[in-house]
Amino acid sequence: MNVSIIGTTGYGGAELLRILQHHPEFNVKSIHSTKEDLPIWKEYPHLYGIMDKDLQKVDPDQIAEQSDIVFLATPSGISGKLAKDFSGKGIKVIDLSGDLRIPAKDYIEWYKHEPADEDLVGRAVYGLSEWHHDEIVSAELISNPGCYPTSALLGLAPAVKENLVNTTGIVVDAKSGISGAGRSLSRTSSYAEANENLRVYKVNQHQHTPEIEQELKKWNPVVEPITFTTHLLPITRGIMTTSYAQLTKEYTTAQILELYKSVYEKHPFIRILPENTFPSVKEVAGSNYCDIGVHADSRTGRLTVVSVIDNLMKGAAGQAVQNANIMSGLDESAGLGFVPLYP
Structure with a gap:
């Protein structure tokens, strides 16, 4: 199953790469950022020799054609617009920002940004995995909870x-x-x-x-x-x-x-x-x-x-992959069996 990541140069995007690199079912088809044509290892040197993909420009039509799921690891104020661009294109969307979590009135008051499309917010399933599992199973659009x-x-x-x-x-x-x-x-x-x-x-x-x-x-x-x-x-x-x-x-x-x-x-x-x-x-x-x-x-x-x-x-990329697993009919723990780092 192919997945794409938009906003790969942020910490959430980098963590998605770490998880998905060894996921048993998901294949990272493409990674996207405003820093297009830049090898990802130049942004994150720890990926040198592990991942050789270049960052690409964001083309919703192309991404929707080649991938089953797209993760939006972009800042609030941007993700909502991208989610609308993918609407109706037959690709599942998981948004890691706050754009789709709360109604427009509250969003304006607390985030100080232009809110996302009201219909889009209404269709988004709040992805608190343990408490909204049944809704996530049939969802096309997930609003990943804040940390x-x-x-x-x-x-x-x-x-x-x-x-x-x-x-x-x-x-x-x-x-x-x-x-x-x-x-x-x-x-x-x-x-x-x-x-x-x-x-x-x-x-x-x-x-x-x-x-x-x-x-x-x-x-x-x-x-x-x-x-x-x-x-x-x-x-x-x-x-x-x-x-x-x-x-x-x-x-x-x-x-x-x-x-x-x-x-x-x-x-x-x-x-x-x-x-x-x-x-x-x-x-x-x-x-x-x-x-x-x-x-x-x-x-x-x-x-x-x-x-x-x-x-x-659990506060961002891990829960996003957990939700992707549930949406895809997989074991929700697939690719997430990391033992905590200690000390």
């Missing part, structure tokens, strides 16, 4: 859906490695600024806020606005999300763990940790796993959920 929402939603979903927690006052405190900011240069992501530092950013203004709230409301329509705070960690990759919510009644940690294990028992990339054990980002680096630890505090009546992912894998 922060993936971590937060996988951690909160069972508790919110089963009414274990109050629908008001949910707090999501999240921290990401620098690769989450992409390859573009900025002062805050430079080595001198980020090294040995911890910085909060976009306080109560992060564009992933409405995406998280939208999905929580699907599981429980009365969920109120959340408090979502993001921080930049001085590490390359990884997200740790700590979520807090008031329990609706007294539960033990063991009871909540039993629920989480039951909900995720058939999902190969979710690892629910034993009681009094909590995950760290190093334990999922380079993999498609999401590790989750929970604790019910009898003193405060509050639930704490800690979830970790690799932002470039």
Whole structure:
């Protein structure tokens, strides 16, 4: 099965190449960027002698003719336009940007870009693999979730859906490695600024806020606005999300763990940790796993959920390939059996 990647020079595109290079069913037919005719190894030297493809210009008709799936690893504001160009051409589209995740009104407010075509957004299936599997199977257009929402939603979903927690006052405190900011240069992501530092950013203004709230409301329509705070960690990759919510009644940690294990028992990339054990980002680096630890505090009546992912894998390229597998009728873990890098 042939696939193409647009936006190959970003970190998400590079991670797609790493995954797909050894995928048992997908063949990378073409890679695309504005830097056309450039050998990919000149952009990413680690690919020298491994991949000899040149970057090509974006030609939707040609791509649709030669490939079954196209991954859009382009920035928000660009992907939505490309997705429309592929509409009706008989090729499946997986968009890694935020362009198709939320309605136009919210998109304008939070992303500050011109929104994608409203009909296109309405047809896109939200690709949170573990929770929208049946919709993804028959989808032609996938909106891949954001990195922060993936971590937060996988951690909160069972508790919110089963009414274990109050629908008001949910707090999501999240921290990401620098690769989450992409390859573009900025002062805050430079080595001198980020090294040995911890910085909060976009306080109560992060564009992933409405995406998280939208999905929580699907599981429980009365969920109120959340408090979502993001921080930049001085590490390359990884997200740790700590979520807090008031329990609706007294539960033990063991009871909540039993629920989480039951909900995720058939999902190969979710690892629910034993009681009094909590995950760290190093334990999922380079993999498609999401590790989750929970604790019910009898003193405060509050639930704490800690979830970790690799932002470039489960938070982007890994989940995109997982969705491509599901769309194609393959084992959803095909090509994604990476053991986490350690140390």
